[in-house]
Structures are given as structure tokens and as C-alpha cells.
Amino acid sequence: MRRGHREQTTASGLIVRVTDRPGPPPLRFESADGGRLLLRQGDRPLLLGRDDPEGCSREGLYTHRLDGYRSPLPPIRSARMREPGNWPHQYARWLEDSTDGPLYDGRWILSERRTFPLYVWTGDFVRDWPAHYLDWCAGGWQGVIPLRPLSAPDAARVKAYRGHAREGTLAPVLLWWVPFLDGWLILDGHDRAVAALAEGGTPPCVVLERGQDDRVWRETADVVTARHREHLRSLDAHPSDPGTERRRTFLERSHAELLASLPYDHGSPRSWPLPGGAVTWDDLAARVMFQCGSD
Numbered sequence: 001m002r003r004g005h006r007e008q009t010t011a012s013g014l015i016v017r018v019t020d021r022p023g024p025p026p027l028r029f030e031s032a033d034g035g036r037l038l039l040r041q042g043d044r045p046l047l048l049g050r051d052d053p054e055g056c057s058r059e060g061l062y063t064h065r066l067d068g069y070r071s072p073l074p075p076i077r078s079a080r081m082r083e084p085g086n087w088p089h090q091y092a093r094w095l096e097d098s099t100d101g102p103l104y105d106g107r108w109i110l111s112e113r114r115t116f117p118l119y120v121w122t123g124d125f126v127r128d129w130p131a132h133y134l135d136w137c138a139g140g141w142q143g144v145i146p147l148r149p150l151s152a153p154d155a156a157r158v159k160a161y162r163g164h165a166r167e168g169t170l171a172p173v174l175l176w177w178v179p180f181l182d183g184w185l186i187l188d189g190h191d192r193a194v195a196a197l198a199e200g201g202t203p204p205c206v207v208l209e210r211g212q213d214d215r216v217w218r219e220t221a222d223v224v225t226a227r228h229r230e231h232l233r234s235l236d237a238h239p240s241d242p243g244t245e246r247r248r249t250f251l252e253r254s255h256a257e258l259l260a261s262l263p264y265d266h267g268s269p270r271s272w273p274l275p276g277g278a279v280t281w282d283d284l285a286a287r288v289m290f291q292c293g294s295d
Helices: 087-097 156-167 190-198 214-236 244-264 277-287
Strands: 005-010 013-018 027-032 036-041 044-051 060-065 106-113 131-135 143-145 173-178 183-188 205-210 271-273
Touching: 013 087, 027 277, 036 277, 044 277, 087 106, 087 205, 156 190, 173 190, 183 190, 214 244
Parallel strands: 027 271, 143 183, 173 205
Antiparallel strands: 005 013, 013 106, 027 036, 036 044, 044 060, 060 131, 106 205, 173 183
16 A cells, blocks of 8 residues: 655654545444444444433443454564564554554554553553443543453463563554543554553553644644734834843744644544444444443
8 A cells, every 4th residue: 555654753753644545444433423433343343332411511431342353453473572663663554554444544643652640551441341431520531442352461472472571572552542532442452451561560552643634733823823923013012122022032933833833733533424323323232232321
């Protein structure tokens, strides 16, 4: 497949601009009326979600996951983990080549992350399967949702990864930040996450995020520039003030820094309309014996 244009942001991150993939991608969210949400990979439903009608102003989501998820990355062998390399770049290449991933036209941000608030990988890490309630009422959730059942800490593969965790050579877990879930999905590395946690550490991660769409950040740039010009005009009304030039220099520098950052702001992945709408969602939910809210 055609490679996207890449922009290095920091030593541990990059932006990939994807073109010629208008979507919908193989791994995608679909939505229907009544707060109904579906994560699908190809034709396979993977996660059903629905807003809690009794929650505090849409502050909860009932979810139910199904078997069949396939990682968009190839298996990462032990020898490969011990080789030096840039994991965000490697994961970007694999995602571009994948027939099971979430990429579609636009900017995508991949960055390494090794520190998280304690609750992310403890109380807000979803260990149960298949159903879980995302409780957003206490000021946010920001947990991690696996897309397949977790292995036991003493499973053979996990034991092998635990050795890498102790050595510091464990390949990063690939997380996908989904703002409307207020959390991350594990796209690759379920067993590696279990291994790192079993060794008392935080899993090293590469986080995939949707970048801001061109239209949005350009519109924001127009608004910011208009306000900046107003501020400059207000300074022109006081030319004799000894602090005017200092304030003008500060405004110009701040404006330039803000404009430079706008193309790299984070956005939210798109949700496509669910074919068949609420009827299709309800039929699927009934077949998996999913109970949510007043249904």
C-alpha cells in the first residue's frame, strides 16, 4: 500500500498523513440512534456499547465484547524485541500495511508513552470479559479496554514476555486513544501488558491518536489570528507606553507558537453510520444476550 507522509514531532513520536483511504477502514466504529455504538473489524462485530440512560448526563457506557479480534500488527519475535529501533515508525509501517487496522485519510499521531496515572493500569484496566460498565461519573474514566480475553500471568507466552519485562526489552503495547470512550483500546500486546503488570511495572506503550482534521485546525487558526490582530490594534492605541513593545514581542511569539502547534492537535476518530441503524444493533445485542439500561 502507499506510504503516508511522515512528520517527526519528537524523538519518540511522529505524525503519519494518510491519503487515498477515504474509509471506512477495516477496524472502525459505527453508531446508531439512542447512544448505540459498535466496533467492527471487517464484517465481525467486536464491541457493543450503549449509553446508560440512568447515568449522570451521559456519564456511563455499557459494553459487551465479542471474540474474533485480529491484531493489525504481525507477531513480534523475541529477537526483534532485543534489536534497537524506533517503535513508532515500525508500528506506523505495519499499520499502513495491515488489512485489519483503523487508518483512513488524515493525520495520525504515534508516540511512545511509559508513564500513566496509577489508576489507568489498576482500577480502570478492564480485566473482566466480556461485559463491562464504563463509569464516567467520577470525573472521567481513562482506562484500558482489551479486545480479547486476558491470559493468566503464568501462561507460557506471558512468562516469556515477563523475562523481556525484567530485561527492559519488552516491545510496546499498541494503544488506540478513543476520546468518546474516554479511554484506550489495546490493538496489540495483550500478553505483553499482562507480563509487564505481573512484574510490577507499567507496560511500555505506543499510543495511536487521530490528529486534528485540516479544516478544523485551519478554522481555529483564522479565529486565533483575528484575535491576535485585535490585541495588536489595542497596543497601537498606546504608542507612548514604555511596555508596549515588550507586550508586542510577547504576543507575536505566543501567536507564532500557537499557530505552529495547531496542525498537531489531537482529534477524535470518526464513527460511521451503522447499516440498518438501531434495529441492526438491537438484533445483534439480543443475539449475544446483552442487557443494557432499560432494554
